[in-house]
Every structure is written in C-alpha cells, then in structure tokens.
Amino acid sequence: MDYSLLAGLVPEPGSRVDFARCLEIIPDLALLATTPQDPVFHAEGDVWTHTKMVVEALVNSQAYASAGPADRFVLFHSALLHDIAKPATTVIDEVTGKISQPGHSRRGAIDARILLWRAGVPFQMRETICRIITVHQLPFFALAGDKRGTTPEFTITKLSWELPVWMLCAVATADMEGRTYHGKQAVLDDIEVFRLLAEDMGALNAPVPFADDYTRQRYFSGANVQPQFALFREKVGSQVIVMSGMPASGKNTWVDKNAPGLPVISFDDARDELGLAHGKNEGLVAHHAFDMAKELLRAGKPFVWNATHLSNQMRTKTLDLLHDYHADVRLVYLEHPEEVIYSRNSRRDTSLRNKDITKMLFRWEVPVPSEAAKVEYIVEEIKPRKQRTNDLSDSQPKSKP
Incomplete structure (x- = not known):
C-alpha cells in the first residue's frame, strides 16, 4: 500500500464510494464488520456498516464538495479510519451485555498514523487526519464544557491551533448522520452551534491569534488570560x-x-x-x-x-x-x-x-x-x-x- 493507492480511493463529491476497493487496499477495515456496537447509539449494527454510512454522508456533504483535492483526501480518510481501533478496544460487560469501546479515538489515531506513515502520506495531511480522529467526537458534547470548567471557547481556541476546525465539524457531522440513533438531531444541532461559535471566533479556518507565545502557552496551561492581551511575565526561567x-x-x-x-x-x-x-x-x-x-x-x-x-x-x-x-x-x-x-x-x-x-x-x-x-x-x-x-x-x- 502507498499514498497513490490511498489517493485513488477518494471519490469526487456525490460519487459512489468503492468500499470493496477500500477493503482491498486497507485490509484492517475488514475487522470492523465483525465488531458490534452499543445498539442505543448505533442501531444500524456493526462498525463497518456505520463507517460506510459516515463516509457516504461525508462525500455527499457541502463541506466535501467545497474542498480541494488535498482536503478531500484528509476528510475522506478521517471518516474511513475514524473507528479503526474499535475492534481492538471493544469491551462487552459479562453481566449486562453492554458494549463499549473506551479509548478508541486515541488508539485509532495511533493506528491510523502507523498505517499512513508506512504508506508515505505527506506529514501535514497525515497528522491532520490523526488529529481529527483523536477528537472526532468532541463536538458532540463540547458546548457543555467539562468537569474542569473548560469552556467551549477554550476548546475551540485550542483546537484551532491543532487542526482545521471546519474539517473536524464536517467529520463529526457525518459521524452523527451516519448512524441510527433516536437522539441524533439534538447532537447535530449542537455540532452546528459549535461550528457557528468557531466561525464567530474566526477559528474555523485559522488559529485564534494571541498577543505573544508566552500568553498562548499560559492560556493553554489553564491560566485565566485573554488571548488578545499580553500576560505580564514576572519571572523568566531556563x-x-x-x-x-x-x-x-x-x-x-x-x-x-x-x-x-x-x-x-x-x-x-x-x-x-x-x-x-x-x-x-x-x-x-x-x-x-x-x-x-x-x-x-x-x-x-x-x-x-x-x-x-x-x-x-x-x-x-x-x-x-x-x-x-x-x-x-x-x-x-x-x-x-x-x-x-x-x-x-x-x-x-x-x-x-x-x-x-x-x-x-x-x-x-x-x-x-x-x-x-x-x-x-x-x-x-x-x-x-x-x-x-x-x-x-x-x-x-x-x-x-
């Protein structure tokens, strides 16, 4: 497998996806078909069924249609590989039968990184795919913040320095559209609000600007500072x-x-x-x-x-x-x-x-x-x-x- 073969999998907007070819080029995907999911959030069935629905939703989206060839490669393979680690992380409770895949996003990014590295995918494209996979579910619940008091604005600001936020929103939307789940419209609404907030912050396509590097580092470390105002530095260390x-x-x-x-x-x-x-x-x-x-x-x-x-x-x-x-x-x-x-x-x-x-x-x-x-x-x-x-x-x- 090499980069040219992976590029050959990427369809034009609205076109049919050759999933048989995807399985041929990336054999690890075959395991998804035998991996179950929680029926509450995935009534459609196994991981491969879900993955195909996600990819099709993405390929038919406006975000995909508006993207250039390199960005389409990133979007397509982010969707295709977003649950690549579910087979390795699946846990079925022996008493309740409940199915979970803890840590599948982080492990999936590592699995995708190894696969794409060996295929010779250019570094920036590869890492964007891996970063999207790492946080692909984050827009589902980012508006609620977390137990540490992290705000949606902080989350978006940090993400804007790590990946194109518009791509993350496109994949997260496809991930939710590509499933059978009774509550998915509410989640899709939250993703759209998340996207609109990022757009209002100027963070959809570029990093949120900071007054200087020190202010940025302290902000991401949890300091209560505003990006546009330089933080006074009391001590300079090594x-x-x-x-x-x-x-x-x-x-x-x-x-x-x-x-x-x-x-x-x-x-x-x-x-x-x-x-x-x-x-x-x-x-x-x-x-x-x-x-x-x-x-x-x-x-x-x-x-x-x-x-x-x-x-x-x-x-x-x-x-x-x-x-x-x-x-x-x-x-x-x-x-x-x-x-x-x-x-x-x-x-x-x-x-x-x-x-x-x-x-x-x-x-x-x-x-x-x-x-x-x-x-x-x-x-x-x-x-x-x-x-x-x-x-x-x-x-x-x-x-x-």
Whole structure:
C-alpha cells in the first residue's frame, strides 16, 4: 500500500464510494464488520456498516464538495479510519451485555498514523487526519464544557491551533448522520452551534491569534488570560530545547549541530550512569533525569532535554515540570521513514532492538502546536516507491550516532 493507492480511493463529491476497493487496499477495515456496537447509539449494527454510512454522508456533504483535492483526501480518510481501533478496544460487560469501546479515538489515531506513515502520506495531511480522529467526537458534547470548567471557547481556541476546525465539524457531522440513533438531531444541532461559535471566533479556518507565545502557552496551561492581551511575565526561567522522535531519528546529531555546549538531559545517559540496559527500571532512570533537570532549572541555566518523548503523557510530565519553573520551551520533533529508522538503529551501539522500536509505535503521538510556545517539525518524507532503496541491511559496521 502507498499514498497513490490511498489517493485513488477518494471519490469526487456525490460519487459512489468503492468500499470493496477500500477493503482491498486497507485490509484492517475488514475487522470492523465483525465488531458490534452499543445498539442505543448505533442501531444500524456493526462498525463497518456505520463507517460506510459516515463516509457516504461525508462525500455527499457541502463541506466535501467545497474542498480541494488535498482536503478531500484528509476528510475522506478521517471518516474511513475514524473507528479503526474499535475492534481492538471493544469491551462487552459479562453481566449486562453492554458494549463499549473506551479509548478508541486515541488508539485509532495511533493506528491510523502507523498505517499512513508506512504508506508515505505527506506529514501535514497525515497528522491532520490523526488529529481529527483523536477528537472526532468532541463536538458532540463540547458546548457543555467539562468537569474542569473548560469552556467551549477554550476548546475551540485550542483546537484551532491543532487542526482545521471546519474539517473536524464536517467529520463529526457525518459521524452523527451516519448512524441510527433516536437522539441524533439534538447532537447535530449542537455540532452546528459549535461550528457557528468557531466561525464567530474566526477559528474555523485559522488559529485564534494571541498577543505573544508566552500568553498562548499560559492560556493553554489553564491560566485565566485573554488571548488578545499580553500576560505580564514576572519571572523568566531556563531556555530549554525538548527533543521528540523515534529512536535513531537523529536527535543526537541535531543537538550536536544546533545546541553545542549546552548541558543535555538524556535518559540514555541516565541509564549509562546507573548501569542499566534499555527497558530496565525505567522509573529509576526517569527519576534520575528529572533530578538533574531540576538542578538546571533552579539555576536558570539553558539545556537540552533529549528523549523520545513519543507519547503525549510522557511529554506532559516533562513540559509541566519545565513550565512550573517558568522555562521557555522549544519543542523539536524529528521524523524519518520506517526503513531509515531500522537501518540506523541496526548500525548503532545500543541495546535497543528494531523489534523494540516496532512495539514503541503503539505509543506514538506526534506533538501538537498547543503543547509548547514553540513547536518545530523536522520531517524526512518517504520517497516515491520507484525511488526508494533497500536501506535495511544490518551488514554495515556498528557505530555510535
């Protein structure tokens, strides 16, 4: 499977969708047909029946008709893959028989990311699809806020920095239209109000503007500030570069070239100091690294935090600590095609095996722009298939990166 095959699945507005071809190109979709759903919210039946209804609703929508070819690709595959993880997350209560799929949106984004990465879908298009899948149900209930007191305006502002809100609304509308549910009209009304509020805020097609990066970072951290008014900064802490990316993605090389001489906090270095192999007593390794970071933060010194930071949960732990110490954070994400990662790792002097990296893919969440004041993406796109070479040989001499 590659990008051209996926692009060939995308129909013109109002056209028939070739679902048989979709199953042929993306075999994982076949599992959806054998996956049940809660009959209260999905009286139409299994996940594949629902998915086809969603895709058809989207392809016949005004939003899809108004979109250009690249945006249609994003919209179509967001709808096609939005429930891709329901088979893996389905839970049926043994007593009541109630069906649920907890966490299917977040897991679905990861599954879609791996699939689209391997197919060579361009980074920006891929990540927009994955971000939509992550929050595809959010417009259903965002108007009510949440237990933390989050307002619809905050939700829309944050989303506007992460994805095109109009696309999210289009997919959410299709998701609700593509089901048999007695209460769906009320939800469709809420989605439309959500869309209108985003339009009124100027957030449908572009990020909500902020007075400066610091105000934006504090706003997304929960500070009671208004985006248009710069927040006075009482204390300026360390300047910190936080690295993120797969093992063997070139983080060490980037740091050597772009931040020479700065102290580096590294889990690999912490393991070496503690005499531990990769995967052994990771809690002790993390504790050691955090202690070193706190010393530098208390002194207000600049440094680099060099780690994979693959999951949002791991990045949040690091970023929360840095922001608590008033640090200025520059988050740098690096990415390469899968074959490059495995080839590089095979040549490194490391206890981390390629099969360990493959397991790490299922924790892979690319940073979003709202996570730090500055987020940069350095991505090597996959070459077209006819230009690609086999770079997976382990025969080359091993050396440190």
